[in-house]
Amino acid sequence: MSQNPLSGARRVVIKLGSQVLTDENMNLRRDVFEWLADDVKWLKDKGIKVAIVTSGAVAAGRGRLGFTKTATVPQKQALAAVGQLDLMWTYREIFNSRQMVVAQLLLTNEDIKDKKRHSNAANTLDELFKKGVVPIINENDTVSVKEIKLGDNDNLSALVANLIKADCLVILSDVEGLYDKDPKKFEDANLVRTVESIDDVMGLAGDSKSKVGTGGMSTKLVAAKKAVEAGAFAKISSGKRPNAVRKIFSGEEIGTLFVPGTSKLKKKKHWLKYSAPEKGTITVDDGAARAILQNGKSLLPVGVLDASGDFKKGDTVIIVGLSGKTFAKGVSRYSAGEICAIKGAPSCEIAQKLGRKDYDEIIHRDEMVLMAEKKPAQRKSPARKKAGK
Numbered sequence: 025m026s027q028n029p030l031s032g033a034r035r036v037v038i039k040l041g042s043q044v045l046t047d048e049n050m051n052l053r054r055d056v057f058e059w060l061a062d063d064v065k066w067l068k069d070k071g072i073k074v075a076i077v078t079s080g081a082v083a084a085g086r087g088r089l090g091f092t093k094t095a096t097v098p099q100k101q102a103l104a105a106v107g108q109l110d111l112m113w114t115y116r117e118i119f120n121s122r123q124m125v126v127a128q129l130l131l132t133n134e135d136i137k138d139k140k141r142h143s144n145a146a147n148t149l150d151e152l153f154k155k156g157v158v159p160i161i162n163e164n165d166t167v168s169v170k171e172i173k174l175g176d177n178d179n180l181s182a183l184v185a186n187l188i189k190a191d192c193l194v195i196l197s198d199v200e201g202l203y204d205k206d207p208k209k210f211e212d213a214n215l216v217r218t219v220e221s222i223d224d225v226m227g228l229a230g231d232s233k234s235k236v237g238t239g240g241m242s243t244k245l246v247a248a249k250k251a252v253e254a255g256a257f258a259k260i261s262s263g264k265r266p267n268a269v270r271k272i273f274s275g276e277e278i279g280t281l282f283v284p285g286t287s288k289l290k291k292k293k294h295w296l297k298y299s300a301p302e303k304g305t306i307t308v309d310d311g312a313a314r315a316i317l318q319n320g321k322s323l324l325p326v327g328v329l330d331a332s333g334d335f336k337k338g339d340t341v342i343i344v345g346l347s348g349k350t351f352a353k354g355v356s357r358y359s360a361g362e363i364c365a366i367k368g369a370p371s372c373e374i375a376q377k378l379g380r381k382d383y384d385e386i387i388h389r390d391e392m393v394l395m396a397e398k399k400p401a402q403r404k405s406p407a408r409k410k411a412g413k
């Protein structure tokens with residue numbers, strides 16, 4: 025067995041999908057909870073801190089109420105309210121029987137995006153770790169409608185990994201990992217064992233979607249990308265195999281491992297890219313888009329065509345090109361109203377138009393991140409190592 029890259033992990037997030045935790049009748053699978061509890065105990069005994077991100081509330085609610093039809097948003101929220109209880113009851117019983125205490129945290133997008141709530145959540149998690157408690161986290165489905173929804177628990181798991189400064193995110197689902205082509209359609213699809221450059225494989229997810237949860241391979245890849253950009257390893261693997269977590273951390277070659285990038289995004293830029301709430305939009309011309317994308321430049325008033333949204337100086341805004349596509353995000357040094365007054369003008373005219381000049385740039389490069397994805401992968405050679413299915 026090759027050297028285990030995860031042997032140095034000290035803080036770990038394990039995410040379990042609804043398909044892993046429930047059976048075909050939407051009943052919770054106790055065997056899976058037992059494998060997980062054994063594995064978490066094994067990690068904790070090594071001094072590793074573990075947080076669990078769990079799905080399965082809606083699915084368990086369906087099982088409990090015998091509700092099989094597709095559901096409206098309020099119906100799903102009601103199902104989650106019922107199922108969350110069964111979910112936590114099962115975690116508590118099975119973890120307690122192995123001398124572990126669990127805690128429940130229900131989060132929304134707003135809790136992660138708002139700096140103060142973000143740090144409150146981080147402090148709570150730290151305190152739980154100090155007490156040896158295993159935090160079990162789900163989205164707060166009751167209040168999570170569109171605007172404040174995290175979207176899916178794959179995304180939540182990446183944000184939690186960032187919140188606890190995890191060095192590894194493990195996503196357990198019903199698939200073995202990432203394949204170089206759709207394994208449902210192609211018999212010769214190969215499991216990708218290691219991915220060193222995640223941008224090269226983002227196109228491999230296809231449109232696969234899970235039947236019970238909200239995610240699919242693409243949401244898992246996006247979550248893995250967030251984790252590796254924060255400097256953590258990510259692993260996508262099947263959670264249907266007994267003791268998958270222990271196998272992963274013992275160095276067994278299962279699933280797909282994503283290696284953290286060498287160009288780790290600094291914490292501030294990671295937050296800016298993935299968590300900062302967007303308060304407005306700045307539309308720029310082709311010249312400014314090129315200067316930002318190709319030459320790594322700041323955004324100057326001369327390239328701005330428009331500013332919309334009632335944002336203030338210091339707010340985060342998205343930058344869009346003429347096609348309307350968002351390609352960057354950054355902290356604006358001027359308000360929307362001020363930008364409308366100086367748009368199209370050279371920086372030497374800012375003082376004359378505003379009666380003062382704080383900066384030459386509207387968004388400085390140091391406070392900007394690019395949002396554009398690289399081109400989708402060629403399906404042929406996505407990564408360094410492959411193995412048969």
Ligand code: GLU
Pocket residue numbers: 041042078079080081082083104162163165175176177178236237238239
């Ligand atoms: N919060 C949802 C639940 O517990 C799951 C969402 C997801 O699977 O992405 O059912």
